[in-house]
Amino acid sequence: MQFNSSTLHYLxxxxxxxxxxxxxxxxxxxxxxxxxxxxxxxxxxxxxQHHDEIEKSKMMRIYRDVxxxxxxxxxxxxxxxxxxxxxxxxxxxxxxKIKPGESxxxxxxxxxNKEDLFRIRxxxxxxxxxxxxxxxxxxxxxxxxxxxxxxxxLKTAPRGFDKEHPAIDLLRKKGFIAVRNFTxxxxxxxxxxxxxxxxxxxxxxxxxxxxxxxxxxxNGESLL
Numbered sequence: 001m002q003f004n005s006s007t008l009h010y011l012x013x014x015x016x017x018x019x020x021x022x023x024x025x026x027x028x029x030x031x032x033x034x035x036x037x038x039x040x041x042x043x044x045x046x047x048x049q050h051h052d053e054i055e056k057s058k059m060m061r062i063y064r065d066v067x068x069x070x071x072x073x074x075x076x077x078x079x080x081x082x083x084x085x086x087x088x089x090x091x092x093x094x095x096x097k098i099k100p101g102e103s104x105x106x107x108x109x110x111x112x113n114k115e116d117l118f119r120i121r122x123x124x125x126x127x128x129x130x131x132x133x134x135x136x137x138x139x140x141x142x143x144x145x146x147x148x149x150x151x152x153x154l155k156t157a158p159r160g161f162d163k164e165h166p167a168i169d170l171l172r173k174k175g176f177i178a179v180r181n182f183t184x185x186x187x188x189x190x191x192x193x194x195x196x197x198x199x200x201x202x203x204x205x206x207x208x209x210x211x212x213x214x215x216x217x218x219n220g221e222s223l224l
Contacts, residue, residue, distance in 0.1 A: 015077035037079040053086035128167035
């Protein structure tokens with residue numbers, strides 16, 4: 001199972017013609033592209049289930065919520081899917097976005113609630129060596145480089161934390177995400193599903209460590 005070139009072509013055309021009339025005139029092409037994306041996302045879900053437990057796979061709607069946005073274009077010029085891990089014991093989630101020139105996958109903790117974020121920061125404050133170890137792991141670096149992305153960072157230390165702490169770069173993060181970008185040629189490759197799956201596999205030490213952190217207190221006692 002793989003992406004068709006016609007799917008990327010449709011998304012590129014939608015980017016150039018993001019209006020309701022064009023969308024309606026090309027509805028059949030949209031449905032074919034959507035079907036292709038659903039099939040690839042489902043194939044990735046099946047692969048994920050061989051090495052993780054996925055609670056929910058969700059393909060995002062193409063319709064944009066423009067109520068509170070300055071951008072009033074009605075459609076997302078991409079297809080995307082999220083895969084949520086099972087329950088309280090398996091924390092974190094996977095994400096995949098297909099957009100011409102901007103395709104990417106990600107995994108981790110996008111916007112942890114304040115309790116989870118505080119717990120992660122306390123772990124970093126006490127000992128960041130295991131988290132640093134994830135970033136130095138050759139398999140992690142192969143797919144994701146040597147740093148976590150974040151949807152935002154504080155300009156200084158979080159309240160109650162030392163701004164001179166040696167792990168201040170980690171303490172300032174509002175989330176912890178690993179990201180891998182893909183070219184259009186890589187997306188259209190017959191090996192794409194496998195590449196995505198191997199990337200997700202490389203996240204397991206990251207997920208396992210953070211799940212352990214969020215399931216225990218600072219004394220290592222289970223919170224479940």
